[in-house]
Amino acid sequence: MADEFNSEARKKPQFGTRFLNNQENVFQHNAWDDVEWNDDLIKQAQEKLKLNSEITVPVEDQVKYEDEANIFWDKFYNIHQNRFFKDRHWLFTEFPELTLKPNESESKSQASDPSQINIFEVGCGVGNTVFPILDTNSDSNVMVYCCDFSETAISLIKEHPDFDGKRCHPFVLDISSNSWNVPFPENSLNYIILIFVLSAIHPDKMQYVINQLVKYLKPGGQILFRDYGKYDMVELRFKPGQCLTDHFYVRGDGTRVYFFSEDEVHKIFSSAGLSQTQLYSSKRLQVNRGKQLKMYRIWIQAKYQKL
Ligand SMILES: C[S@@+](CC[C@H](N)C(=O)[O-])C[C@H]1O[C@@H](n2cnc3c(N)ncnc32)[C@H](O)[C@@H]1O
Known part of the structure; x- marks a missing residue:
């Protein structure tokens, strides 16, 4: 899945600014923003989707992909270690909230310290969001909690040379499980980050996951969300036999991915009692100039607040 959820991360932070006004110029740059379909x-x-969802994965295999989801992700991280996801330049442009003000006092970070900003990244992988947040906010009173159900991913975070146990608390948690054991109380988090993770959860369990997360958000706190949109190039590339249910697929390595519409995203977050502060589809055209290929990408970005 080499070109998937990190493909945009390899680009420099120039997007959001280049628009294709004349089709003849399409191969003059590597990427274009806000492309109309x-x-x-x-x-x-629609034709490609019809074709790739004609044959679905047999039920017994679907059960295996659900029951052993953490094993498939663990294998993924055992193979790729922390080499897969690189520089996430867009993080602070898309989520400027994550650049926090430097500490005014010298106060020490403690769970009960009201000036502490608590951030929780869900499905954090090997820390490609966590480490930039820690680095950018080294002068701020920020505590970054992060979880993943892959034990390998969590170990890789702890072994990272920039890991600092005083400012970062990684832990193993399956967010789709019925029992949650988390190191913070309810109503304590300022921000919850969901980047390309809800798409890895079975659609039947997504609402439960968001309802759970909302309990831990402070009033006024926000969920920051970025994930795949329907018709993204990655969805259209799946082959017949990889579809689990509508817009939900299994990759060759056993990991799964869902593609969202804006309406679905809104329904999930608003049903959990949150209020929308941002919801949009980022439509990009990436171009392989050498091969004269056009690749249409769609990501959904959303911010929802607990009132
Ligand atoms: C597509 S990766 C994204 C990783 C990271 N958020 C990023 O953007 O680099 C999805 C991550 O979600 C984790 N994940 C999937 N299902 C999960 C679950 N039920 N509980 C916790 N983590 C899960 C996977 O192990 C994987 O690290």
Whole structure:
């Protein structure tokens, strides 16, 4: 899945700014922002989806992918270690909230310290969001909690040379499980980050996961969300036999991915009692100039607040 959830992360922080006004110029740059989808493009996407969802994964295999989901992700991290996800340049442009003000006092971080900002990254992988947050906010009173259900991923975070146990608390948790054991109380988190993680959860369990998370958010706290949108190039590339249910697929390595519409994202967060502060689809055209290939990417970005 080499080109997937980190593909945009390899780009420099220039996007959001380059628009394709003349189709003849398409191969002059590597990427274009806010690309409109015309009827032809939508029709082609619908045809590809019809084809790739004709044959679905047999039920017994679907059960295995659900029951052993953490094992498949563990294998993924055992193979790739922390080499897979690189520089996440877009993080602070898309989520400027994560650049916090430096400490005004010299107070020490403690769970009961009201000036402490508590951030929780869910499905953190090997820390490609966690370490930039710690680095950017080294002068601030920030505590970063992070969880993943892959023990290998959590171990890799703890072994990272920049890991600092006083400012970062990684732990193993399966967010789709019925029993949650977390190192912070309810109503204590300022920000919860969900980056390309809800898409890895079975659609039937997504609402439960968000309802659980909301309990730990402070009033006024926000969930910051970025994930795959329907018709993203990655969805259209799946082959017949990889579809689990509508817009939900299994990759060759056994990890799974869902593709969202804005309406679905809104329904999940608003049903959990949150209020929308941002919801949009980022539509990008990435271009392989050498091969003259056009790749249409769609990500959904959202911010929802607990009132
Ligand atoms: C696509 S990766 C994204 C990783 C990270 N958020 C990033 O953007 O680099 C999805 C992550 O979610 C984790 N994950 C999937 N299902 C999970 C679950 N039920 N509980 C906890 N973590 C889960 C996987 O182990 C993996 O690290």
